[in-house]
Amino acid sequence: MEEKEPPYVLINVIGGPDGVYEDHVAYLEKHLKIITMKEFLKNKQVLRHKIQAVFVWYYKPVVDKELLQSLPNLKVVVNSGVGVDHLDLKLIFSFGVKVANTPLAVSSPTADLGIALMLASARRIVEGHQIAVSPDTKHFNADWLGEEVTGATLGIIGMGGIGYKVAQRAKAFDMKILYHNRNRRNVVDEEAVGALYCHKMEDLLRQSDFVMLVVNLTPQTARLIGEKELGLMKPTATLINICRGQVIDQDALVKALQNGIIKAAALDVTYPEPLPRDHALLHLKNVIITPHIGSATAQARHLMMKNMLESILAAINGLPVPNELHV
Numbered sequence: 479m480e481e482k483e484p485p486y487v488l489i490n491v492i493g494g495p496d497g498v499y500e501d502h503v504a505y506l507e508k509h510l511k512i513i514t515m516k517e518f519l520k521n522k523q524v525l526r527h528k529i530q531a532v533f534v535w536y537y538k539p540v541v542d543k544e545l546l547q548s549l550p551n552l553k554v555v556v557n558s559g560v561g562v563d564h565l566d567l568k569l570i571f572s573f574g575v576k577v578a579n580t581p582l583a584v585s586s587p588t589a590d591l592g593i594a595l596m597l598a599s600a601r602r603i604v605e606g607h608q609i610a611v612s613p614d615t616k617h618f619n620a621d622w623l624g625e626e627v628t629g630a631t632l633g634i635i636g637m638g639g640i641g642y643k644v645a646q647r648a649k650a651f652d653m654k655i656l657y658h659n660r661n662r663r664n665v666v667d668e669e670a671v672g673a674l675y676c677h678k679m680e681d682l683l684r685q686s687d688f689v690m691l692v693v694n695l696t697p698q699t700a701r702l703i704g705e706k707e708l709g710l711m712k713p714t715a716t717l718i719n720i721c722r723g724q725v726i727d728q729d730a731l732v733k734a735l736q737n738g739i740i741k742a743a744a745l746d747v748t749y750p751e752p753l754p755r756d757h758a759l760l761h762l763k764n765v766i767i768t769p770h771i772g773s774a775t776a777q778a779r780h781l782m783m784k785n786m787l788e789s790i791l792a793a794i795n796g797l798p799v800p801n802e803l804h805v
C-alpha cells in the first residue's frame with residue numbers, strides 16, 4: 479500500500495540565529511514534511527498546493543497577503559510564543575486560516591525572568607558583577623546599597639497567564655501585590671496569591687514600589703506608559719517590562735530616569751530590538767536590559783515546538799486546535 483505523505487509545513491530557515499533548531503526539525507520531521515522558504519521559492523508552483531501550515535518561529539516568515547494568496551490549501555499558522563502582535567490576525571482569518579500560539583510554554587520562564595529582573599535591579603546585581611570582576615578592587619566592599627523586595631509593593635499590569643505566575647512568585651517574597659487588568663480575576667485566583675485589584679491603573683502606579691508590565695501589545699496598550707503615567711509613579715519605584723517595548727513611550731522613560739521621576743528600569747524588551755548603540759537607555763546606570771529572553775530556555779523552546787506540532791496536526795485533521803486564537 480502506498481504510504482500517505484506527511485503534511486507539508488513552511489518554515490523560514492533551519493539553524494542560525496533566526497532558524498528553527500536542527501534537533502527540533504529532526505523531531506518535527508517524524509510527523510511533517512518541512513519546507514524552508516528557500517525551497518518554497520525555488521519550487522513554488524508545486525509546493526504552494528501542498529503546504530498546509532506555516533510555522534512562524536520568532537516572527538518569521540512574515541505572513542502577509544502575498545504569502546497567504548500563494549498558499550491555497552493553508553489551514554493553520556502556528557506561532558512560537560504568546561505575543562502575536564506581528565501577525566495580522568484579521569487578514570489571516572479572512573483567508574479561512576486558523577492561528578494558534580503557545581502560551582503554556584512561555585508563561586513560567588517569562589514570569590521567572592520578570593522576577594529575576596526585579597531582583598537584579600533591586601539588588602544591583604549587574605553593577606555588583608562589574609565591581610567583582612573589575613581589575614580595580616577598590617570598590618569591592620560595597621559602599622552602596624540595594625533595596626529589599628520583601629514587603630515591598632509589586633504592581634502587575636496585565637494579569638493573564640504570565641502576570642499570574644509573576645504574582646505566584648512574588649507571594650513567596652511576601653510582597654504586597656496589586657494588579658490592573660481589563661477583566662478582574664475571580665476571587666479564588668486573587669486570594670490564592672493575595673492580589674488586590676486596582677480598577678484604575680493610576681492607583682496601582684501611585685502605590686507600587688515595582689511596576690511590572692505583562693500586557694499583550696495591542697492598539698489599546700501601545701504607549702500605555704508615558705510621561706503622565708511615569709509621573710504618577712514613586713520617585714523610588716522601578717519599572718520592569720517583560721512584554722513588548724512599544725508599551726512604553728521610551729523617550730518619556732529616558733527623561734523620567736534621567737530626572738529622578740522614577741528610580742530605575744529593568745527591560746527585557748525595547749523598541750526597536752536591538753536598540754541603536756547610541757541610545758540613551760543603553761548608557762544609563764539605573765537601567766538593566768536583557769535581549770528579549772523571556773522564553774529563552776531549552777525547556778520552553780522544546781515545549782513551544784511540541785505545542786506548535788500539536789496545533790498543526792489538529793488543524794490538518796479537522797480536530798479542535800489547541801491554543802487556537804479567535805478574533
Ligand SMILES: O=C(O)[C@H](O)CO
Pocket residue numbers: 558559560561562584721772773
Ligand atoms: O511573545 C512571546 O512569547 C515572547 O515575547 C517571544 O516573542
